[in-house]
Amino acid sequence: MARPPKRRWALGQGIYADAHGITVQARIGTAGKPNFRQSPPVRFGRHDADGVPYSRSHNRELVECYLRLRGALSDARSDAGGAGSLGEAFTQFLAAHPKPAGVESSRAHDYHTHVRAWQQTPLVQLPVTHVPRKAIVDALDAWTAAGKAPTTVNRRKQILAHVLRAALEPDEAGIYTLPTDNIPDVPPRTYAPRGFDLAIVARILAACPDRGQARKGQTRGTVSLTKIRLTVMAWTGLARTSLIRLEKKKVDFRLGRIYVPPRKKGKGVEGMWAPLLPPALEALKQYDAAKLWGTRFSKSSYRKSWVRAVARVQAELEAAATAPDASETAIAMLHQWRAAVPPHCKPYDLRHSFGTDAYQKSGDIYAVAALMQHKELSTTEHYISAGVPAAVQAAIAKMHDAWFPNVPKPTDAPARVFHLVAKPGA
Numbered sequence: 001m002a003r004p005p006k007r008r009w010a011l012g013q014g015i016y017a018d019a020h021g022i023t024v025q026a027r028i029g030t031a032g033k034p035n036f037r038q039s040p041p042v043r044f045g046r047h048d049a050d051g052v053p054y055s056r057s058h059n060r061e062l063v064e065c066y067l068r069l070r071g072a073l074s075d076a077r078s079d080a081g082g083a084g085s086l087g088e089a090f091t092q093f094l095a096a097h098p099k100p101a102g103v104e105s106s107r108a109h110d111y112h113t114h115v116r117a118w119q120q121t122p123l124v125q126l127p128v129t130h131v132p133r134k135a136i137v138d139a140l141d142a143w144t145a146a147g148k149a150p151t152t153v154n155r156r157k158q159i160l161a162h163v164l165r166a167a168l169e170p171d172e173a174g175i176y177t178l179p180t181d182n183i184p185d186v187p188p189r190t191y192a193p194r195g196f197d198l199a200i201v202a203r204i205l206a207a208c209p210d211r212g213q214a215r216k217g218q219t220r221g222t223v224s225l226t227k228i229r230l231t232v233m234a235w236t237g238l239a240r241t242s243l244i245r246l247e248k249k250k251v252d253f254r255l256g257r258i259y260v261p262p263r264k265k266g267k268g269v270e271g272m273w274a275p276l277l278p279p280a281l282e283a284l285k286q287y288d289a290a291k292l293w294g295t296r297f298s299k300s301s302y303r304k305s306w307v308r309a310v311a312r313v314q315a316e317l318e319a320a321a322t323a324p325d326a327s328e329t330a331i332a333m334l335h336q337w338r339a340a341v342p343p344h345c346k347p348y349d350l351r352h353s354f355g356t357d358a359y360q361k362s363g364d365i366y367a368v369a370a371l372m373q374h375k376e377l378s379t380t381e382h383y384i385s386a387g388v389p390a391a392v393q394a395a396i397a398k399m400h401d402a403w404f405p406n407v408p409k410p411t412d413a414p415a416r417v418f419h420l421v422a423k424p425g426a
Contacts, residue, residue, distance in 0.1 A: 011059055014066045021045050022054055024062050026069035039069040040129055073127060086131060087124030089167035090115050096166070114152075114159040117143075128167045133179045136160065140186065150186040157183060194349045195356030196340040201234050202279075207309040207316075226305045228286050229297065230347065235280035236260075237354035237372060240299065240347075248293045256281050260373060274371060306347045313337075355380070 008018035014026050022045070027038040047053050048061055072084045099112050118124070121139045123131065136157070143153050161180045170176050208227040233243060236258060250259035256276045276284070287293075314337060320326060321334035342349065351372070359368045359380075369380040400407070 011054065012063060012066070014070075015059060015062045017046070017054065022062060024065045024069065026066050026073055028070065028073045037073045037127065038130065039073055039127070042069070084127050084129070085124060086126050086128050086163075086167075087119065089128045089163050090119050090124065093163045093166055110155070111159045111162070114156040115163070117156060118160060118163075128164065131164070131179050133183065136179055137183060140183070144186055150188050153186045157185070194342055195352035195354075196342075196349070198234070198353060198357050200337070200340055201350060201353050204306070204309050204313055205231055205234060207312045208305055223286070223290060224305075225290055225292060225297075226302045228283060228290055228292065229302055230306060230350065231283040232280065232287055233347065234350045234354065235277050235283060237351050237358075239351055240297075240302075244294070244296055246293065248288060251284055251288075253281070253285065253288075258284070260371075272370065272373075302347055307345070310341065310345050314341075352382075 008016045008023075011017050011022065014024060016023050016025075021043050023041045023043055025039055025041045029037060042065055044054070044062065044065075054062060094112065094115055097111065118139070123135055123139060126132075126135065140153050140157060143156070144150070157180055161178055164178050164180070165176050168176060168178070205227065208230065209224050210227065211222060211224055229243065232238065233240070238246065238260070242260070246258075252258070252273075257273050258276050258280075259273050260271055317330070317334045317337050320330040323330070355368055355372045358371060359365065362368065365377060365380055369377055372380060374380045
């Protein structure tokens with residue numbers, strides 16, 4: 001049987017009839033405007049519950065449905081997010097998933113932070129049944145442009161899907177159709193090598209003040225706790241959180257080894273015993289004398305000390321290289337510094353430098369991954385990428401010695417200057 005033509009006629013405001021039934025649809029605003037809101041169509045049969053055909057004069061049930069839809073749209077446009085809005089869905093989601101007491105930061109409970117980020121967007125005004133895909137993409141693009149990490153942006157998209165799934169009803173087959181389904185993930189960043197030679201690290205640490213800063217109402221400390229922490233991080237490769245969890249019983253001063261605590265970042269790995277370098281053992285003795293085991297410290301304190309030390313070393317090298325009687329060594333040292341140290345150097349680069357140097361000396365990516373507690377080798381590759389030029393140079397040097405033993409090698413000034421920046425322990 002051929003279907004009747006798709007011709008419809010108006011029975012009232014937002015109420016239309018055709019050969020298949022009657023559709024009720026409400027809207028607020030003008031189409032194409034930012035404040036335009038349109039409800040999904042609601043289909044009725046051609047007769048009411050008593051079997052009486054709907055008409056222009058008999059549309060009370062249709063008008064009541066229209067008013068309910070329009071009222072829901074009006075509530076959803078409120079700033080706080082009214083009934084049926086996405087803002088209300090966010091509130092209900094947080095109420096149904098309370099954050100456990102004592103949890104500071106964990107991937108299992110980071111949805112509170114991401115939901116609050118969504119609550120700062122205009123999406124809270126939209127009805128939960130009509131969230132445009134473009135609005136979600138615009139919010140994700142805004143976070144990406146603001147410098148948020150791709151993992152953070154993708155995590156927020158996942159959290160939004162969880163919120164919508166909890167607020168919407170599945171279809172007859174039990175399948176959810178969400179506006180986030182066809183939005184691709186933000187591609188991961190391409191990380192540039194951030195590790196540099198430990199000789200440069202030693203010189204930066206030497207530029208840190210040996211005495212602590214004076215606090216309000218107190219005298220200046222005789223030792224710099226920040227310098228001790230930075231030194232331990234530099235020669236052990238420990239991250240800040242791992243250093244905070246480090247206990248005295250996990251350090252064997254007699255055998256010169258340390259139990260690296262398990263990391264919770266990423267997929268997590270188990271702890272392990274690792275030997276200590278002499279500077280690390282000496283720094284841990286100072287760490288023990290200062291009674292810093294299990295003490296927390298802010299990121300800003302040791303970051304400020306590190307940035308100031310980096311600026312102090314760079315100023316010294318620039319002054320020596322720009323002096324009237326500057327030597328070729330001083331100029332080469334400045335060029336090497338600028339090529340090795342990133343513009344925005346930060347304390348976490350100490351860990352990258354330790355992992356990079358470990359790979360340069362061993363060439364074993366599996367050993368470095370175990371030492372740095374990486375679950376995936378792809379994470380370790382970010383560290384060893386800085387060691388690739390040195391590995392290539394060593395490979396060419398071996399080929400030169402094997403095939404041309406009687407031909408002298410060309411002078412490699414940067415390689416000589418590399419150890420003139422500073423020597424470990426100097």
